[in-house]
Amino acid sequence: DTEVTQTPKHLVMGMTNKKSLKCEQHMGHRAMYWYKQKAKKPPELMFVYSYEKLSINESVPSRFSPECPNSSLLNLHLHALQPEDSALYLCASSPSDLNTEAFFGQGTRLTVV
Amino acid sequence: AQSVTQLDSQVPVFEEAPVELRCNYSSSVSVYLFWYVQYPNQGLQLLLKYLSGSTLVKGINGFEAEFNKSQTSFHLRKPSVHISDTAEYFCAVRWQAGTALIFGKGTTLSVSS
Numbered sequence: 001d002t003e004v005t006q007t008p009k010h011l012v013m014g015m016t017n018k019k020s021l022k023c024e025q026h027m028g029h030r031a032m033y034w035y036k037q038k039a040k041k042p043p044e045l046m047f048v049y050s051y052e053k054l055s056i057n058e059s060v061p062s063r064f065s066p067e068c069p070n071s072s073l074l075n076l077h078l079h080a081l082q083p084e085d086s087a088l089y090l091c092a093s094s095p096s097d098l099n100t101e102a103f104f105g106q107g108t109r110l111t112v113v
Numbered sequence: 114a115q116s117v118t119q120l121d122s123q124v125p126v127f128e129e130a131p132v133e134l135r136c137n138y139s140s141s142v143s144v145y146l147f148w149y150v151q152y153p154n155q156g157l158q159l160l161l162k163y164l165s166g167s168t169l170v171k172g173i174n175g176f177e178a179e180f181n182k183s184q185t186s187f188h189l190r191k192p193s194v195h196i197s198d199t200a201e202y203f204c205a206v207r208w209q210a211g212t213a214l215i216f217g218k219g220t221t222l223s224v225s226s
Contacts, residue, residue: 004156033213042203042216043157056213090156090216100164100215101147104156 004105006091012111015081021108023074023091032074033102034066035090037108043090049074050096115139119205119217126224128196134189134220136204145207146187147214148178152200160202161197174198199224 004025011018013019023032029049035043048056049068057066063085065077074091091103117139120135138144145164149157161172168180178189204217 006156042219042221045213045215048213075142088154093155101159101162103159104149106156109154 004091004093004103005108006089006105006108008108008111009106010111014113015079015082015083017081018077018079021076021089021091021110023076023093023105024072025093025103026072027093027103028071028095030070030071030092030096031094031102033094034074034076035092035104037088037090037107039087039101044076047076051109070073078110081110083112114161115206115208116214117204117215117217118203119204119220123221123223124217126194126222128224128226129193130196131192132190132194132222134202134204136187136189136223138185138187138204138206140185140208143209146178146180147205147207148172148176148187149203149216150174150200151219153201157203160189166218171194194224196223196224196226198222199202 007022033048034046037043044047045058047066052068064079071081075087088107090107091105094102116139118137126132146161146164150160151157160176161170163170163180171177176191180187202220205214
């Protein structure tokens, strides 16, 4: 299994809703990442988990809350989002956080209304 | 600050013509270099990577890239493009152990018949 699986593929939520994005990989990778990508822009790093511990938080607002329940799963909990948070959210994983490529999921297209 | 520059935001080309997409980075210290492709509404797929060794690296779909340390460049090339190569291409860099991928702004490759 060489895939990073993200669910759901599409999500529409109101500004008062609470929702979660899920990411799963079964490649034995020990680093997992959340990126945010706006239209016509490159992915921007949000969070890095290394060995299930948060190692990088790129000054992301607290309305985004990451969670790594185990080495295969990564969640992004969303609460009180703003319309400008609408974007493609990409999950990625790599064998470790050292000098290797990252494997990306297909993303969740989030629309905040 | 460390940065990745993709010199062309858009590259239009005719089918079966050669193409070069340019990428420069700001520092040659311990760099690891990658090219990713993104088709519309999809995640990122790794085309090729340079970690060490031979400076000419070959990737999937007939793409190759050359690492040039003195010019701090990692240009992507394909000798003959197809319509199906139309996509967004991102150059990405990892500067040292423990950091995540940083992306250039992307180059839109448009192949027409």
